[in-house]
Amino acid sequence: MxxxxxxxxxxxxxxxxxxxxxLLHGIAKLKGGMGGIVGMVEAQGLPGVLGxxxxxxEVLAPLMLIAGLHARLGGVLVAINMLVAIVLVxxxxxDSLGSQGGWAxxxxxxxxxxxxxxxxxxxxxxxxxxx
Numbered sequence: 001m002x003x004x005x006x007x008x009x010x011x012x013x014x015x016x017x018x019x020x021x022x023l024l025h026g027i028a029k030l031k032g033g034m035g036g037i038v039g040m041v042e043a044q045g046l047p048g049v050l051g052x053x054x055x056x057x058e059v060l061a062p063l064m065l066i067a068g069l070h071a072r073l074g075g076v077l078v079a080i081n082m083l084v085a086i087v088l089v090x091x092x093x094x095d096s097l098g099s100q101g102g103w104a105x106x107x108x109x110x111x112x113x114x115x116x117x118x119x120x121x122x123x124x125x126x127x128x129x130x131x
Contacts, residue, residue, distance in 0.1 A: 004125075011124030012068075018114045019065035022078055026058030040088055057081020065118065068127020075118035082112040 001009075029037065038051035057077050064074030086094075086108055096104040103109065123129055 008124035008126050011118075011121055012126040014114060014121070015065045015068060015071055015118055015123060015127070018078065018111065018118065019062040019074075022058055022081075022111060023062035023066070026055060026062060029054060029058060044088060053084075054081060057084075065123075068123035068129055070129065071123035071127060072119050075115040078115035079112055079119065082108055082115065086112075 034051060034054075037054050038048040041051040042048045058081060061074040061077035061081065063069075065071050065078070086105065090105055090108060093104040098104045098106070
């Protein structure tokens with residue numbers, strides 16, 4: 001297999017993995033209701049309607065990543081979603097270790113960095129946009 005194809009397959013794997021894993025969080029929010037998210041946003045003094053933005057970052061953006069449709073934009077949206085989640089929910093854990101010894105925010109950190117990598121790399125040839 002030539003290096004260009006390997007790179008495109010790696011981009012596909014990165015996009016689809018991040019997309020599916022973040023989408024599962026979005027589906028859980030759709031099934032469980034948005035009340036908790038809206039309440040968290042309101043507790044920060046922001047309009048509750050902004051809580052629905054999580055659906056952009058955890059449903060729309062992952063679907064964009066999975067398909068490779070404007071995947072760089074999808075990566076930006078996931079990255080923004082993760083930054084907001086870290087600020088609103090996880091600030092107190094930035095310097096903490098989890099019960100297994102790893103960083104308490106390793107999942108959020110991995111999602112954030114993977115989204116940024118997709119923004120920098122692009123979707124690859126195996127995508128709706130095909131670049």
